[in-house]
Amino acid sequence: MTEKKDLAAAWFRELRDSICAEFEKIEDELTGSNKASLPPGRFERTLWTRNSEDSPNETGSVLKGGGEISILRGRVFEKIGVNISTVHGQFSEAFADKIPGAKDNDGAFWAGGISLVAHMHSPLVPAVHMNTRMIVTSKSWFGGGADLTPIFPNPADTSAFHKALKECCDRHNPAYYEEYKNWCDRYFYLPHRKETRGVGGIFYDYLESSNHENGGWEADFAFTKDVGKTFLAIYPQIVRAHMNKSWTEDEREFQLIRRGRYVEYNLLYDRGTQFGLQTGGNTEAILMSMPPEVKWP
């Protein structure tokens, strides 16, 4: 298992580097738009480490390890955070109840992953979220996905995004796309608004292929890598298709209001946020998903 953890952690880091490089290229390429006079943005990186035995957090969980926050505030990307982390420790008893295999393991866990949320200056360019992770308790599994949140949904973008994810899924298991698309729609749903968060994508969790009787850890890791690569192939296409257009103040205002839904989702329902905060994770990293500017008028 140690080798598998290392392979996964190395991949999340490699994917982070590829994403950051591509997004800085996008920053350089901007020619039009209301923000074109700004200088192209560059990622700034901050390492963090945690040893909660030294400074116990208030959740009752023990968290050790660390991660790296990469944040860019640019002229296409208003705010994008790309986090990688590799942590281990022990869940509190209450939290262990909620995590498969954690109780049988005295609450001990390991988690590695990459998480990304992009909020764009332009209301014409969709916001996006992508996250993949490997978790180890007495079980071990992968989870993640990617979903698109346009302010003004555009059928061409929605269909290109889903087509890329479907092809990715189909390369690994013909059942995945249907299952993970539906899971995404159920998961990114705001019951108090009776709205989905965006136009969906895929969401998967507890992927441990002994359950699926095909391929084991290697197959799940290959799929997880492909989700990352697929995201990196398709999202920049959608950004480039719209980033040089100008927008109106009314469009921007509507974007700021729609971002309120993103905040509501992430703080009320998102399991990643809950997981992070309840295990005493790095607050700055966890709440990097918050939009830079929001309105509830």
Add this chain to the structure above:
Amino acid sequence: MTEKKDLAAAWFRELRDSICAEFEKIEDELTGSNKASLPPGRFERTLWTRNSEDSPNETGSVLKGGGEISILRGRVFEKIGVNISTVHGQFSEAFADKIPGAKDNDGAFWAGGISLVAHMHSPLVPAVHMNTRMIVTSKSWFGGGADLTPIFPNPADTSAFHKALKECCDRHNPAYYEEYKNWCDRYFYLPHRKETRGVGGIFYDYLESSNHENGGWEADFAFTKDVGKTFLAIYPQIVRAHMNKSWTEDEREFQLIRRGRYVEYNLLYDRGTQFGLQTGGNTEAILMSMPPEVKWP
């Protein structure tokens, strides 16, 4: 109990009227400040009713009744919502477990209350929250409180606010202030930030004076009324002390960032928000507490 419910509901409405009248007076009185050229704001009221048997909500709870939203977007108050509501119904089984006396009552409940959150244009005028409510299951109790959230805490305001609340508490029970001040500090705490929401105030719940062996429902109702009256006496003083000052862009920017904490608290931890959303309450009324403009830069 029917008469008590009616008395409480009538009081919440009367308090709402007094607060709205006083706050409109404040809007008229503004002479200085960056927003003085705006017209004085006026409350707009919206009635809502709900019969979730007709249109079942997704929480499994049944909610009937309704309320009235009063909202003012003015030149002192950037956004203030004052909600009153009188609802009854049946908690879902999961939710009934969390509410005293609900299980013994097959989940049936009644709730009446007033809830107010004010977000100010000026970063020099504190935001504020006040809420009082009566809840009936197989038990019946009052709860509520008021707490102040200055952007730049000012010892004179903090001390005046607490002095007024202490005098209010002392008029009813010499033990209340100490107990309810501490409860407020514990309750309005953001563990992920290791910060209190503001400079506190009082918070009380499950106040059913048969437990305290003094005065019964009448005493608790008298205290609850006094909390409302005390809020109405002290908060306008604090507003008037600062509302005519001008502020800088840096001060405003800091206010927008601090408002992020308010959002984080309300969506991650606030029991009123959870109660409302989980019983299928009116989303617009519940999320009226969201600040009009927020930044997470």
